[in-house]
Amino acid sequence: MNKNPIGIFDSGVGGLTVWKHIHQLLPNEKLIYLADSLHCPYGAKSAEEIIELSRANTRFLLNKGCKLIVVACNTATASAIETLRAEFSVPFVGMEPAVKPAAQNTNTGKIGILATKGTFEGRLFKETSQKYAQGIDTLIQIGEGLVELVENNEMDSEKGRKLLVSYINPMIDAGVDQIVLGCTHYPFFIPLLKQLVPKSIQIIDPAPAIALRTKNILLELGTQSSLTTVLPEFYSTGDTKVIDLLVTKITGKSYPATKIDLT
Numbered sequence: 450m451n452k453n454p455i456g457i458f459d460s461g462v463g464g465l466t467v468w469k470h471i472h473q474l475l476p477n478e479k480l481i482y483l484a485d486s487l488h489c490p491y492g493a494k495s496a497e498e499i500i501e502l503s504r505a506n507t508r509f510l511l512n513k514g515c516k517l518i519v520v521a522c523n524t525a526t527a528s529a530i531e532t533l534r535a536e537f538s539v540p541f542v543g544m545e546p547a548v549k550p551a552a553q554n555t556n557t558g559k560i561g562i563l564a565t566k567g568t569f570e571g572r573l574f575k576e577t578s579q580k581y582a583q584g585i586d587t588l589i590q591i592g593e594g595l596v597e598l599v600e601n602n603e604m605d606s607e608k609g610r611k612l613l614v615s616y617i618n619p620m621i622d623a624g625v626d627q628i629v630l631g632c633t634h635y636p637f638f639i640p641l642l643k644q645l646v647p648k649s650i651q652i653i654d655p656a657p658a659i660a661l662r663t664k665n666i667l668l669e670l671g672t673q674s675s676l677t678t679v680l681p682e683f684y685s686t687g688d689t690k691v692i693d694l695l696v697t698k699i700t701g702k703s704y705p706a707t708k709i710d711l712t
């Protein structure tokens with residue numbers, strides 16, 4: 450039993466797609482979310498830069514007393530999770546593209562993965578693909594420009610539709626039956642994706658599995674909380690307008706984010 454909060458960070462608002470599932474599965478846990486929107490996107494930054502930013506995000510959450518940290522960002526996980534685990538004693542939950550379930554579910558033997566450059570270049574993605582997707586035709590696509598659209602709350606824009614079509618159509622034409630969303634910003638496009646992708650293709654968002662993993666770690670460590678009144682907290686290093694809008698869209702309530710400076 451431990452009433453301390455769970456910390457969740459992302460390069461920006463994308464990790465809210467993970468926050469939502471953790472909030473649903475663990476309603477008695479206090480959640481502190483940090484969006485590093487000032488430095489978003491992380492996708493094309495060097496591993497060194499991402500490690501430095503991830504350290505700063507972690508320190509902020511630890512100062513808030515967090516008992517566990519969810520790195521709700523595939524890109525930060527790819528570059529920084531090993532360093533974070535080595536340097537901080539708190540447990541970390543990371544994200545990686547859901548190659549394993551996609552490879553297990555496919556009937557056509559072809560899967561598509563949409564993620565950032567940083568995620569595809571990370572060791573984790575290469576190792577997971579080698580381990581679980583041997584003999585599976587894996588089509589990878591960098592989702593250039595998609596993160597920026599989400600950060601500006603332009604998920605329903607014509608620009609978004611055009612970009613998605615250009616990324617997804619080659620996968621559809623190649624015969625994939627699984628499309629993995631390997632960046633936590635991308636599930637915000639699911640309503641649009643459902644219009645663009647045939648029903649026979651499954652869109653995989655790993656967030657529910659991450660929420661379950663978080664729950665299991667708390668249970669294993671005996672650090673789950675049973676708080677009955679929990680107010681979530683949101684922080685951003687950038688403009689708070691979009692995070693406030695998206696939180697209200699997800700929760701139906703208003704929890705205004707606090708702007709912070711981590712430099």
Ligand code: DGL
Pocket residue numbers: 459460461463464489490491492493521522523524525565568596631632633634
């Ligand atoms: N949400 C991050 C991820 O899951 C965002 C990437 C970025 O900032 O480029 O990879």
